[in-house]
Amino acid sequence: MSVLIVGSIALDDVKTPVEERFDLLGGSASYASVAAGYFSPVNLVAIVGEDFPASHWEFLQGRGINLEGVQRATGKTFRWSGEYLWDMNTRETRSVALNVFENFSPSVPDHYRSSDFVLLANIAPDMQLKVLQQMEKPRFVIADTMDLWINIAQPALLKLLKCVDMLILNDSEARELTKETSLIKAGKKIQSLGPRFVALKKGEHGCLLFGEDEFFSCPAYPLEDIHDPTGAGDTFAGGLTGFLASRGKDKVDFASLKTAVVVGSVLASYNVEAFSLERLRRVEKKDILSRFAEFQDLARFDASLP
Numbered sequence: 001m002s003v004l005i006v007g008s009i010a011l012d013d014v015k016t017p018v019e020e021r022f023d024l025l026g027g028s029a030s031y032a033s034v035a036a037g038y039f040s041p042v043n044l045v046a047i048v049g050e051d052f053p054a055s056h057w058e059f060l061q062g063r064g065i066n067l068e069g070v071q072r073a074t075g076k077t078f079r080w081s082g083e084y085l086w087d088m089n090t091r092e093t094r095s096v097a098l099n100v101f102e103n104f105s106p107s108v109p110d111h112y113r114s115s116d117f118v119l120l121a122n123i124a125p126d127m128q129l130k131v132l133q134q135m136e137k138p139r140f141v142i143a144d145t146m147d148l149w150i151n152i153a154q155p156a157l158l159k160l161l162k163c164v165d166m167l168i169l170n171d172s173e174a175r176e177l178t179k180e181t182s183l184i185k186a187g188k189k190i191q192s193l194g195p196r197f198v199a200l201k202k203g204e205h206g207c208l209l210f211g212e213d214e215f216f217s218c219p220a221y222p223l224e225d226i227h228d229p230t231g232a233g234d235t236f237a238g239g240l241t242g243f244l245a246s247r248g249k250d251k252v253d254f255a256s257l258k259t260a261v262v263v264g265s266v267l268a269s270y271n272v273e274a275f276s277l278e279r280l281r282r283v284e285k286k287d288i289l290s291r292f293a294e295f296q297d298l299a300r301f302d303a304s305l306p
């Protein structure tokens with residue numbers, strides 16, 4: 001089962017307390033596509049400018065990602081720059097240059113339109129909606145978002161929520177969107193806005209999955225060294241969607257989603273071990289399986305009280 005992914009492709013400058021790197025391959029769609037590609041064929045819809053390096057294009061292509069839906073426009077690629085504080089969790093956006101994104105009107109190639117699994121990776125909600133309107137009858141639609149859209153495009157985001165099966169966002173964004181301090185109340189409130197499933201990411205503390213009448217708390221992998229948290233959320237979303245699609249359209253249930261959340265967490269934990277997509281370049285399927293087994297041990301709890 002293939003996955004349709006729409007999102008940003010970017011050139012990022014990233015500063016951490018120990019290192020600063022420039023012109024890195026970034027963007028929500030880059031991370032999400034590479035992560036999803038471990039499990040399912042990926043059809044990508046995005047835009048790059050004339051300055052987008054051929055080596056990045058070849059890397060994405062080399063991962064088997066179908067780039068037919070990626071427009072190459074006149075102008076510069078979207079650029080983002082961020083800085084992490086000493087806790088490697090708090091991030092300040094230093095600059096954003098929309099460039100070719102400013103006039104991006106996503107167009108889904110005809111033969112992508114029948115995809116059953118759609119990941120609307122983080123971009124403006126009206127662009128996410130535009131993609132969804134071009135799809136025939138997707139079985140499962142997952143959307144990711146960020147604080148920016150909660151602040152400046154909330155009406156479009158609320159419209160989008162009515163059309164998706166699952167929303168992924170982080171804890172502070174969930175609180176911002178719902179004005180609830182309790183994440184449990186926030187998750188349920190988001191479900192009342194449309195999506196049947198909600199995944200709330202808590203950074204180094206794992207993730208909460210809300211189902212119709214079920215709930216799952218996924219631990220985080222205890223990583224000692226984080227080099228660059230950029231793209232962790234996008235990698236999580238891509239891994240989750242790619243895995244779910246690989247199970248087939250008749251197996252979208254809470255049990256599959258629980259496994260998908262763990263798979264997403266495994267991929268995100270690898271991603272933060274190096275800048276940009278450098279770590280995922282070297283991660284193989286066997287590495288994912290081995291860390292997945294470690295996750296199972298982390299969550300297993302079979303002691304009993306006397």
Ligand code: AMP
Nearest residue numbers: 008010026027028080230231232233234
């Ligand atoms: P994350 O760390 O999961 O929040 O994702 C970081 C990635 O998102 C970076 O590679 C950025 O290029 C990309 N990004 C940042 N801001 C935006 C935005 N407004 N729209 C789309 N992508 C963005």
